[in-house]
Amino acid sequence: LALALCASLLLFACSEGQVAPIDQSEGISETGDDDGGGDTQLDNDIPNDIIDINDTDQSDQVDLLDSDSSELDTDDDQLCINGRTRCVGSAYEVCVNGIWKPTLCNGTCQNNECVEQFPAGTCETPLTLAVPDIVRGSTDADTGFIEWSGVCGRTVGPSAPKTLGPESVYRLQLDKTSVVKFTLTPIDPKYFGLYLRTDCYALGTDLFSDCGSNKNPSSPYEQVSILSAGEYFVVVDDFGYEEGGGEFQLETEELNKNALPACHDLRPILLDLSTGQDTRTGNLSLEGSTFEYWLGTECDAYSAFDPFGPEMVYVFALRTPGSVTIEATPTNPASDRLYLYVRTECERQGSQIGCHATGGNAPSRLTLENLSAGTYYVYVDSYNQSEAPQFTLTVRLN
Numbered sequence: 001l002a003l004a005l006c007a008s009l010l011l012f013a014c015s016e017g018q019v020a021p022i023d024q025s026e027g028i029s030e031t032g033d034d035d036g037g038g039d040t041q042l043d044n045d046i047p048n049d050i051i052d053i054n055d056t057d058q059s060d061q062v063d064l065l066d067s068d069s070s071e072l073d074t075d076d077d078q079l080c081i082n083g084r085t086r087c088v089g090s091a092y093e094v095c096v097n098g099i100w101k102p103t104l105c106n107g108t109c110q111n112n113e114c115v116e117q118f119p120a121g122t123c124e125t126p127l128t129l130a131v132p133d134i135v136r137g138s139t140d141a142d143t144g145f146i147e148w149s150g151v152c153g154r155t156v157g158p159s160a161p162k163t164l165g166p167e168s169v170y171r172l173q174l175d176k177t178s179v180v181k182f183t184l185t186p187i188d189p190k191y192f193g194l195y196l197r198t199d200c201y202a203l204g205t206d207l208f209s210d211c212g213s214n215k216n217p218s219s220p221y222e223q224v225s226i227l228s229a230g231e232y233f234v235v236v237d238d239f240g241y242e243e244g245g246g247e248f249q250l251e252t253e254e255l256n257k258n259a260l261p262a263c264h265d266l267r268p269i270l271l272d273l274s275t276g277q278d279t280r281t282g283n284l285s286l287e288g289s290t291f292e293y294w295l296g297t298e299c300d301a302y303s304a305f306d307p308f309g310p311e312m313v314y315v316f317a318l319r320t321p322g323s324v325t326i327e328a329t330p331t332n333p334a335s336d337r338l339y340l341y342v343r344t345e346c347e348r349q350g351s352q353i354g355c356h357a358t359g360g361n362a363p364s365r366l367t368l369e370n371l372s373a374g375t376y377y378v379y380v381d382s383y384n385q386s387e388a389p390q391f392t393l394t395v396r397l398n
Contacts, residue, residue: 080095083095085103087111087112087113091105092104116136121168121170121171123146126169126233127170128170129171129172130172132251134249134251137168137247138246139166139237139238140246145164146203147237148193149203151206151208152206152211163193163239164238164240167236167238171233172232174229177228177317179227179256179260181253182223182251184221186220186247190238191213191214191239192239193212193238194213196233197232198233198373200233205373207375208373209225213239225317226315226375228273228319236250263347265289266291266311266312266346273397279394280393283391284309285390288310288382291311293307293308294349294352295350307382307383309384309385310388312379313378314377314378314380315346316375319373323368323397324367324376326395327396328358328391329363329391330361332389334360338363340378340379341381343377344376378395
């Protein structure tokens, strides 16, 4: 058998498929050597200086890997290398531990990359929003030009705050009274307005207590909404100050009903009116606080006896406009006085919309007509620290 010899300018020899150095003092015997002696230079009758001992035609350079040809072709897009991505049709896949796994892509797959899309919903075709949920969308589209109500526009947002730009609309369906936290985060630096309504086309169905905007174009906006069961339309709107852009992320999560934001050191107790009314009991001397105070000038004849004692606060939500009757009855002792007052903002005394007091041995009762959809805070207050009774509170839809 002819032995295939390997040589280079550094004089290496092949031994059992491995490359090994040899002593330069010895000649290299080669097949076809004209003079039969050892040469330290390769004759030009061998077409290649380096050959593969397993190459029968002696025409290729030596392969330093094993001759089983098991080396990987890393240029193959289908080869699963950890962290590599690929498109299979419009699906997006990532290689994890040698296995191709489909991966969520908010868009389509192109050139082995997830190309994210930012859809926009309309009143005609709203996008779906759940609790909890994380969605990404855009107001950079011709999606209609609804705007938030004047109630929200007068109190929040940048100067001249009218949401005159395009918007994206989401439909949210709740099957129970819930405390929902919305977090609106700009992806494009921009002012966004967030508001809720129960009829997408009707300006008057905005929830007056559930709207706001980010303080600067890059900051997120957070809003905690107390929502009764039913259908809502959540609108992310554009003020129209900047051209282009408009991409955002909207996240929802449900909060514990016992962890509502505090009013000073008072934690509101959530009332659920989904069945038409809710009744609770309380003990002002044990559970009350003395931070809050009513606007007595707007109240009845008992306003001369202002409530300096401890109070408790409750909160309820109306999904649609309506009227309610609120009744607080002293039970132990029944002769103590009780005071009722209702606000639209928990800590702002000036948001009081109604009040009533009892001289004892009778309930304090208050009926509020034509209330807008939104959130209301009910205070049950006492005359002084020594006259802070146990009581029963009932809130009823009329």
